[in-house]
Amino acid sequence: MSTPLNIVFMGTPDFAVPCLQALIDSAHTIVGVVCQPDRQRGRGKKLSPPPVKVLATEHELPVLQPDSVRTDEFYKALQALSPDLLVVVAYGKILPEPILELPRLGAINVHGSILPKYRGAAPIQWAVINGEAETGITIMQMDAGMDSGDILLIERTPIGPQETAGELFDRLSNMGGATLANAVDKLAASALIRTPQNHDLATTAPMLNKKMGHLDWSLPANKLQSLIRGLDPWPSAYGFIQGKRFRLFQPEVVLQQTSEQPGTILRADAQGLLVATGRDCLLLHEIQPEGKKRMEVATCLRGNPIEPLSLIG
Structure with a gap:
């Protein structure tokens, strides 16, 4: 040796x-x-x-x-x-x-x-x-x-x-x-x-910042899925629903087309939030209301009803 x-x-x-x-x-x-x-x-x-x-x-x-x-x-x-x-x-x-x-x-x-x-x-x-x-x-x-x-x-x-x-x-x-x-x-x-x-x-990997987490729903679902995963746990992705800020986690790409504008919540139920994007849809399984813990969407909906066809801003 x-x-x-x-x-x-x-x-x-x-x-x-x-x-x-x-x-x-x-x-x-x-x-x-x-x-x-x-x-x-x-x-x-x-x-x-x-x-x-x-x-x-x-x-x-x-x-x-x-x-x-x-x-x-x-x-x-x-x-x-x-x-x-x-x-x-x-x-x-x-x-x-x-x-x-x-x-x-x-x-x-x-x-x-x-x-x-x-x-x-x-x-x-x-x-x-x-x-x-x-x-x-x-x-x-x-x-x-x-x-x-x-x-x-x-x-x-x-x-x-x-x-x-x-x-x-x-x-x-x-x-x-x-x-x-x-x-x-x-x-x-x-x-x-x-x-x-x-x-x-060579490519670079600069420091992350909180502004990166505000999602642009005109992007394709696969790009948004990667971004949300890459920002988890910090600084985390987020959007505004009915004027309230929510952090968004556990995204899944759903190969579904829709005529609704990107950012439209197509469905809000026990499976999650199904959101229209620039291409296909994104199903979010976990969410975190501001000031509360991260939780499954089904749990969140019991105290925070979210209307379908509302927008995530």
Whole structure:
């Protein structure tokens, strides 16, 4: 077996937790964990640690939480750890070149797409929104660009026809841990080949925003179905029915033509809301009235009757 590596792990949110756990369970040594500072959360604005810090603390790993990664103080703190490798998973900040080049094996990143497609902050959501049949995990050697470094390893997986971005997020998070562990073992044994990305094939995956959720019913039903799934659980799709805002979930394409204008509710019953679109129809199985919990349409209709042939604006 190759010599175990000394690793500094950099990550912050839930997505990074299985990757940290995979390294904890490996033969390699985690000499330090870097995550973003604790943030105020909830109505009480109580300071809460990020998920990666919680796991690191449980395993008594040293944790650094710098306000900035561009200070001499932080660079010297990393240097003192003498890492062989830097592993970065959804850390949340762009790292300067001196830090990327500090370990003898550089820095690698776990990215939730098949690069060079979907570089950026929301690769999982955009793959669903765009109706992709598959996605995956890419282990990449980091450079100064945005997700533009050489590819070390790719693991692919199909996207289910009804799978939401949230469900896919959880699957890829766990897949990321297993793929990372495999890649680090191979890297330690000098058994990985660096493959440059074809930058001409690159696409971007910018951050989502709440305005994206206001549906344009003139779009075809299959496009709307992918968009609703891609925005679930956040920021979620929505429309206005009888002047009230409703979040919309669990869409199903119904191959049915109608002369009614897009956005017309053709049926509202226990099966869901059947809505006319620019092509075919969309059956929504779950809905969330403003200020209430997400629920099946049948449950919602008992307290909020919705008239057929009304419009979702």
